[in-house]
Amino acid sequence: MSDFERVKYYFEKGWATAAQVRMYVQYGVITDGEFEQITGEPYAAA
Structure with a gap:
């Protein structure tokens, strides 16, 4: 599983917020x- 797939999976499961994905x-x-x-x-840097 690539980093992209892993982060996408976390976001889709609700385990990561958009703010957390932005940190990646x-x-x-x-x-x-x-x-x-x-x-x-x-994407806009916070």
Whole structure:
């Protein structure tokens, strides 16, 4: 399972919030485009 698939799974299960997924972008685990795919929201650094 890739990092993208893992984070997406966590988000879909409700185990991670959009704010937590945003942190994965900040740490370089996923891209901002992948953030948008996972959450359906445009990425904007908080």
